[in-house]
Amino acid sequence: MQAADCDSAFRHRHLLGIEGLSPAEIEQFLDLADGYVELNRQAEKKRSLLRGRTIINCFFENSTRTRTSFEVAGKRLGADVINMAVAVSSMVKGETLIDTAMTLNAMHPDVLVVRHPESGAVQLLSEKVDCAVVNAGDGSHEHPTQALLDALTIRRRKGRLGGLTVAICGDVLHSRVARSNIALLNTMGARVRVVAPRTLLPAAIERLGVEVFHDMANGLADVDIVMMLRLQSERMHGSFVPSSREYFHFFGLDYDKLRAAKPDALIMHPGPMNRGVEIGSEVADDIDRSLIRHQVEMGVAVRMACLEILARDLANGPPLP
Amino acid sequence: MSERAAVAAGAARTLIRGARLLDPASGLDAIGDLLIEGERIAAAGGIIAASAAEIVEAEGLCLAPGLVDMRVQLREPGAEHMESIESGGQAAAAGGVTTMVALPNTDPPVDDVSVVEFLARRAREVRLAKIHTYAAATKRLAGKQLTEMGLLAANGAVGFTDGTKAVADALVMRRVLSYAANFDLLVVQHPEEPSLGGAGEVNEGEIATRLGLAAIPAVAEVIMIERDLRLLEITGARYHAAHLSTAAGVEAIRRAKARGLAVTCDTAPPYFALNETAIGDYRTFAKLSPPLRSEQDRRAVVEGLRDGTIDAIASDHAPWDQDSKRLPFSSAAYGIVGLETLLPLSLELYHNRHLGLLEVIARLTRNPADILRLPIGRLAKGAAADLVLFDPDLSWHISTDEFRSKSKNAPFDGRPVEGRVVRTMVDGRTIFPREQ
Numbered sequence: 228m229q230a231a232d233c234d235s236a237f238r239h240r241h242l243l244g245i246e247g248l249s250p251a252e253i254e255q256f257l258d259l260a261d262g263y264v265e266l267n268r269q270a271e272k273k274r275s276l277l278r279g280r281t282i283i284n285c286f287f288e289n290s291t292r293t294r295t296s297f298e299v300a301g302k303r304l305g306a307d308v309i310n311m312a313v314a315v316s317s318m319v320k321g322e323t324l325i326d327t328a329m330t331l332n333a334m335h336p337d338v339l340v341v342r343h344p345e346s347g348a349v350q351l352l353s354e355k356v357d358c359a360v361v362n363a364g365d366g367s368h369e370h371p372t373q374a375l376l377d378a379l380t381i382r383r384r385k386g387r388l389g390g391l392t393v394a395i396c397g398d399v400l401h402s403r404v405a406r407s408n409i410a411l412l413n414t415m416g417a418r419v420r421v422v423a424p425r426t427l428l429p430a431a432i433e434r435l436g437v438e439v440f441h442d443m444a445n446g447l448a449d450v451d452i453v454m455m456l457r458l459q460s461e462r463m464h465g466s467f468v469p470s471s472r473e474y475f476h477f478f479g480l481d482y483d484k485l486r487a488a489k490p491d492a493l494i495m496h497p498g499p500m501n502r503g504v505e506i507g508s509e510v511a512d513d514i515d516r517s518l519i520r521h522q523v524e525m526g527v528a529v530r531m532a533c534l535e536i537l538a539r540d541l542a543n544g545p546p547l548p
Numbered sequence: 549m550s551e552r553a554a555v556a557a558g559a560a561r562t563l564i565r566g567a568r569l570l571d572p573a574s575g576l577d578a579i580g581d582l583l584i585e586g587e588r589i590a591a592a593g594g595i596i597a598a599s600a601a602e603i604v605e606a607e608g609l610c611l612a613p614g615l616v617d618m619r620v621q622l623r624e625p626g627a628e629h630m631e632s633i634e635s636g637g638q639a640a641a642a643g644g645v646t647t648m649v650a651l652p653n654t655d656p657p658v659d660d661v662s663v664v665e666f667l668a669r670r671a672r673e674v675r676l677a678k679i680h681t682y683a684a685a686t687k688r689l690a691g692k693q694l695t696e697m698g699l700l701a702a703n704g705a706v707g708f709t710d711g712t713k714a715v716a717d718a719l720v721m722r723r724v725l726s727y728a729a730n731f732d733l734l735v736v737q738h739p740e741e742p743s744l745g746g747a748g749e750v751n752e753g754e755i756a757t758r759l760g761l762a763a764i765p766a767v768a769e770v771i772m773i774e775r776d777l778r779l780l781e782i783t784g785a786r787y788h789a790a791h792l793s794t795a796a797g798v799e800a801i802r803r804a805k806a807r808g809l810a811v812t813c814d815t816a817p818p819y820f821a822l823n824e825t826a827i828g829d830y831r832t833f834a835k836l837s838p839p840l841r842s843e844q845d846r847r848a849v850v851e852g853l854r855d856g857t858i859d860a861i862a863s864d865h866a867p868w869d870q871d872s873k874r875l876p877f878s879s880a881a882y883g884i885v886g887l888e889t890l891l892p893l894s895l896e897l898y899h900n901r902h903l904g905l906l907e908v909i910a911r912l913t914r915n916p917a918d919i920l921r922l923p924i925g926r927l928a929k930g931a932a933a934d935l936v937l938f939d940p941d942l943s944w945h946i947s948t949d950e951f952r953s954k955s956k957n958a959p960f961d962g963r964p965v966e967g968r969v970v971r972t973m974v975d976g977r978t979i980f981p982r983e984q
Contacts, residue, residue, distance in 0.1 A: 246758075325874055346760035347830030348876035366878070367760030406760060429757040430765075 237536045241353045241360040244369035245410040253414060257379050259532035260525070264383075267303070267527055277306035277538055280337040284310045285327070286363070287343040292498060293363050293372075296523070297340045300530035306337070306538075324348055328355040338537055341365075346403075359537035361530075367401050373497055374407035376529040378415065380522050381452055384493060389416030394446050394488075395437075396422040397456030397478065397505050398467070400429045404497045405456055409435050422446030424478065426467045427458075443478060447487040455480050455496045455506050463504060471504045481507040485516075493518050559586030560601050562976065567606035567937065569593060571613065571927035572910030582611055584933040587975035592927045606937060609970055612909045613925045614646025614677075614934035615890060618814060618916040619790055619862035621711075621883070622648075622679070625666065626655025631867035631954050633667070637676025638952035639887040641980035644936035644969040645863070646677050647917075647924055648887070652684040653711035659684035659695045664703045676979050677972075678934070680922070682707045682736060685715055685724045694723060698731050706920045707734035707788070712837060712866075712882070714738045714772055722779050729784035734919065736788045737776055739797060740838055744768040749878050751824045751839045759830065761877060764839055770796035777804050777811065788919060789813040791864050793838040795848030802857040812919045813857070816864035817886060817893035818959070820849045826959055832873045832880035833959040836864075853911065854902050860916040861908075863890040867955030885953045889946055889960055891938060895967035898940070905940065933976040942968045 237252055245253070266272060282301040284294050294310060301308035313327060322330075324343070331339060332355065339360045341349045346366030353360035364370040382388055393412050399405045399421050412419045413436045421432060422440040433439050440446030447453060458474065468474045480494065494510055494517045502508045511517055562584040569580045569592060581596040582589065591598075617640065623631040631639075640648050650667065652658035658667070658681050671679035683705035687693045697708055708728060714737060715721045721737075728735045748764030750756045756763035773789055777800065780787050792798055792815045804811045818826075818836055823846045826834040834840055852858040866883025873880050886893075894912055897903045903911075917925030924934055946963045948956040972980035 323871065323874070324876060343876065345876035345878045347878075350830060351874075351876055365760075366876075369760070403760060406758075430752045430763060431754040431757050434754040435757065 245407045260528040263528035263531040275305040277304040280306040282338045283336045296526040328352045332356040370403040374411040376525040379525045391451040392418045393452040394420045394450040443484040562602045563600035564604045567611035572914040573926040613913040615912045616916040617645045617648040620648045620865035633670040635954045640677035643888040646934035650681045651711040680706045709736035725783040725785040734786045739772040741768045741771045766794045769794045773800045793819045798852035812859045814860035830877045837882035892965035892967045935973045937971040
């Protein structure tokens with residue numbers, strides 16, 4: 228699938244976040260990814276589009292799922308994919324992020340896929356390298372491919388994004404998934420709510436264009452999509468919420484709370500799930516309502532689309548700013 | 549000593565003619581001459597007919613007491629690759645600063661008489677701007693045990709502070725204030741409740757939320773100030789709150805002054821010249837402690853300067869090398885260099901008609917001198933000839949590349965400003981521009 232025309236072409240050298248992308252750019256990712264979903268379901272999945280290209284997965288923070296998803300995506304497009312677990316190599320030797328960027332840059336990769344525990348770090352790294360950079364999650368800032376795969380998942384089930392009401396529930400304060408999803412869903416014309424105890428909401432969150440709720444009954448009323456967020460274990464024992472038991476009682480998703488939503492409301496979670504903390508197992512595993520496994524499948528397709536689009540720009544002469 | 553005798557004694561004389569003399573202490577704001585004899589001012593005001601080795605024609609320029617910068621970090625001893633007494637002195641000279649007061653957060657920290665003596669000796673050797681130092685309020689700046697405040701003061705420490713950290717523990721602060729009151733000493737606080745802002749990097753609000761950065765709420769400032777004021781009421785001592793950044797903090801000091809407490813405060817140019825939007829896309833040069841605040845807070849700081857609640861403007865000079873700032877935002881160091889931009893940024897208050905020129909100069913000279921109880925910051929006969937001659941209207945663009953400071957971490961690069969230092973003198977010696 229080719230980009231339709233210049234107007235909808237992706238105008239960025241990197242994919243650092245959803246903020247700043249146009250609806251057309253987002254749709255371009257989703258349309259392309261749609262095609263890859265079908266490819267990935269075939270027995271013969273390999274393409275040669277990125278043959279000869281080098282992709283380095285550079286993860287300054289542990290992640291099996293996202294890294295694997297990018298690795299599969301790169302390999303299916305024929306690229307050489309190298310995984311670098313930076314968390315256990317250079318940072319312990321005192322090398323700075325910019326040193327690492329320079330080192331990687333000297334190896335002439337075509338795409339760097341970077342995850343980092345600090346907000347803004349991927350952008351900083353992108354300023355120091357000549358290749359395209361994909362943000363695979365930076366601190367509490369953005370996780371654009373997660374938002375794209377969530378959007379693809381929703382669009383394939385509901386046929387659209389505009390006009391839907393989506394409730395994002397849980398630890399919005401620390402969540403890059405929430406920020407990217409808020410940006411994407413707003414850009415595409417969905418109505419976005421956040422539902423969380425006040426201790427897990429950042430200040431002025433309503434300025435990001437969301438309706439704010441502090442209880443599930445009202446927050447989930449008549450929504451089309453319930454998007455649960457992971458609550459890190461170090462945050463559930465008194466520092467942000469009193470206990471996982473209390474958290475599940477008031478904010479964990481179960482059938483009782485889900486009754487407030489539309490009868491055909493669908494359930495999502497970026498994973499990995501804390502069963503019995505933010506989501507009950509019977510809801511998570513409900514094959515009619517839960518899209519959680521679809522999200523993983525869409526993840527590979529969306530990342531293939533990202534790699535293709537960024538690599539396409541590389542082929543067209545000097546990179547755009 | 550008669551004029552003839554002074555000349556006979558070999559004291560060099562310099563006559564500055566036709567400047568706009570600005571002396572906040574006496575209220576003098578008039579065109580006139582100033583005569584320097586040796587290290588001291590021999591006469592100020594009116595037309596002075598005297599022979600002098602050097603005559604400086606200063607029409608169109610302002611002549612004021614040299615700036616007294618009551619909050620700088622000099623990094624010597626310990627981190628001389630970021631700043632030294634020499635490079636900091638050059639930066640001060642270029643900025644019109646003739647006296648600066650160093651924070652004790654060096655390595656080793658200034659918590660021992662020997663370090664106070666070391667700094668005094670280095671300042672004498674370098675012979676640029678005069679340097680005084682605060683000493684640590686607590687040993688190793690650890691917030692637990694009192695330093696030898698009496699001995700440190702006797703050896704020249706002008707005040708006591710844990711520098712860029714608040715004295716957080718209420719009991720320790722009570723004892724610091726009590727003990728300081730015993731010797732009538734100045735205590736300078738970094739007013740921020742650390743348990744509210746400890747891990748924070750930027751002001752709490754929409755920008756922090758959008759960028760996903762840990763936030764420091766504005767109330768962290770006023771909570772610490774109000775606590776300290778309550779402790780001050782039961783202990784005495786002279787209390788100074790540094791670098792005010794919030795509307796609530798300014799209001800707390802305003803009310804305390806109205807109650808008659810011995811309270812003073814300062815702010816720094818970024819808190820009236822910038823707001824939190826300067827952070828943009830993770831610009832670490834705009835990462836400060838306290839953080840840049842909202843526009844409403846910025847306006848309150850300007851108002852505090854205007855109505856006199858905020859006594860002084862300090863540069864809050866915090867030199868950091870590239871390795872400390874070219875990092876992800878949350879890992880980057882807090883602070884910016886400020887010695888060389890203190891005057892032009894402060895003059896924005898005058899050019900924007902918030903304060904009169906003499907009022908701006910007061911907050912840079914006499915006021916901090918009085919808080920520190922130093923006999924400087926005046927254009928008076930017999931006073932040390934610490935002077936700054938500046939063009940108040942000259943337009944230029946700040947260029948961090950031209951800084952004398954070893955560190956270039958400032959968010960003001962390229963900013964158009966008005967007002968530039970022409971000449972800086974300490975004890976009658978010209979320290980800027982440098983003699984060829």
